[in-house]
Amino acid sequence: MNKKLLLLPGDGIGPEIIAEVRKLISWINAHTDLTIDTEEDFFGGAAIDAYGVPLRDETLEAARKSDAILMGAVGGPKWDNVDYSIRPEAGLLKIRKQLDLFANLRPAIVFDALIDASSLKPEIVKGLDILIVRELTGGVYFGEPRGIEDLGGGERRGVNTQVYTTSEIRRVGKVAFEIARKRKGKVTSCEKANVMESGKLWREEITRLHAESYSDVTLEHMYADNAAMQLCRRPSQFDVIVTDNLFGDILSDEAAMLTGSLGMLPSAALGAPGSPGLYEPVHGSAPDIAGQGIANPLATILSFAMLLKYSLDSVALGEQIEAAVQTVLAEGLRTADIMVEGCKKVTTVEMGDAVIAALKA
Amino acid sequence: MNKKLLLLPGDGIGPEIIAEVRKLISWINAHTDLTIDTEEDFFGGAAIDAYGVPLRDETLEAARKSDAILMGAVGGPKWDNVDYSIRPEAGLLKIRKQLDLFANLRPAIVFDALIDASSLKPEIVKGLDILIVRELTGGVYFGEPRGIEDLGGGERRGVNTQVYTTSEIRRVGKVAFEIARKRKGKVTSCEKANVMESGKLWREEITRLHAESYSDVTLEHMYADNAAMQLCRRPSQFDVIVTDNLFGDILSDEAAMLTGSLGMLPSAALGAPGSPGLYEPVHGSAPDIAGQGIANPLATILSFAMLLKYSLDSVALGEQIEAAVQTVLAEGLRTADIMVEGCKKVTTVEMGDAVIAALKA
């Protein structure tokens, strides 16, 4: 089986952590009947430096022709002052929109071995396993009209538009319900239906979809502000959370931080079945430690495991990699970001090697 | 000195907790040279039941003529299905907008005596004292166009508009900078300038205001998603947070929950100097325990203390009440919501009495 993978290492620690996945790919190509052909391109700040734009049309074309895309990390202070239209984030938004990657899957998982890294009490986060399904191609991120208008007399007006349609809500809702069926069977849908009509529509459409096709799944509605509270108070009450682009941005970051180990969390952005998915670690480009060889490659390796499972039809292989990551953690290997007394501090490269060694065993 | 106070007990536990403030007012009228004349009216669900609308024009008129307004709690499942235009929340939004209460002050404070109530580790939240200044009369809560449109063929479209002007941003920014000067001198301004033009304008205007008049205060900008993370990771890095209506709704609820004691947190909504402010506890109407006499009145009592300080020119008296609350906590008195082993469980009325006893001492 031959599959095509586009690698977009991006900025900061991106190239170092993607390099560890390259080693995994070589191992897979040598030892399994899956063959992954890779292509690589600049993205984000690196692409601004090389080509003047964060995402070239050529890159987008290569992405469309791939079975999946793996991204490292994007952005950094170096590009804080480039023009708004070509900032690194614009590249990210463009690739999401152009590939119609409407469902962002963001797991928040607490690894037993890392439970003390959480700022929450261990009894609150033990065994935590939440999946946030965030709508990724609609809402206030893309709505028109938008912009800044000069009203004269020193007065300006900034506008964005929050907009959702029935079909946009239903397709992401379906993803959430389908996944919940394979998990604990519960979906919490979050909006501010009490103050926003777009949230009211969201609630109505999710309710209707549930009644039509997913009444075996438990559905609960929760205002987004309450969800922000409940995530902090008793996160284990959640299984799958489905929410819009903006609330999803905030709630998924909060949920990620509950785990205390941002360096461990993968994510996926999926489009229609059969179209290429985009996978990336949740953490940022960490320019402060870039180039030192100490970054944690595990979130990227786990993103690659998700990629195998969701986009390359290789569920077993993905699970093997996830198990290998658990093994290296159980062995006490830690990169600097997750280091605690009594464990063994390793470099990015050593961590990647250890995962491969665990895979072989 | 005579002052006029409008009491709006509202729904659920609202009337019970406002009753405890009535006792404080009697004590003040009898023992200090401040005389507080009170008026009282229905609001929210109670007003829907009595008059068919959550906020009558007469109530609004009484509010305008007062020096301050103290609210109990609003809403409950009983009114979940009333028409959108007359739901309890509509009353809340209307009073905020009509009185131009543009600055919502929401403190998140961890009381030493209650530190174990937090789901976060004590070393993370010890001594926590954050103030969130949330813009309250603009943004996506009020922007036009808004509504749900029928597109035909079963397809609908829900729209809200996020909009901010220079003056709206500056006036709430000023409140934040002024307060920071009296605190630790640091303001963190939160938006999503990386994806929203309204956030870009927010960042630019706050930056300009800071440079013009508040360069003695430390200003930091943080994306709202990152703020949601940092609140959970290391909340003590914050002093004053200033943000828009929607982000403020979410971040202030998250911050409140960090403390673990929602039943303790007051809030204020302020307009232009000299206009009446509205004060209310952060917690909800708790219909499940309403009428049982076990609700915690301390958040309402502390809201009344804020009211004395900010709207009735009685800073010393407000501080005395705050000190009395600390005293009863130190004495080990606890309502059910904050009860722990070794403390004495008291009713709503007993807690109110204890605060008055501490005030006398």
Ligand SMILES: CC(C)[C@H](C(=O)O)[C@@H](O)C(=O)O
């Ligand atoms: C970088 C930024 C544009 C992006 C977003 O807001 O979506 C990021 O926060 C994310 O969650 O992927």
Ligand SMILES: CC(C)[C@H](C(=O)O)[C@@H](O)C(=O)O
């Ligand atoms: C009840 C609701 C309208 C309100 C809001 O969203 O502003 C509440 O959550 C608050 O924070 O005061």
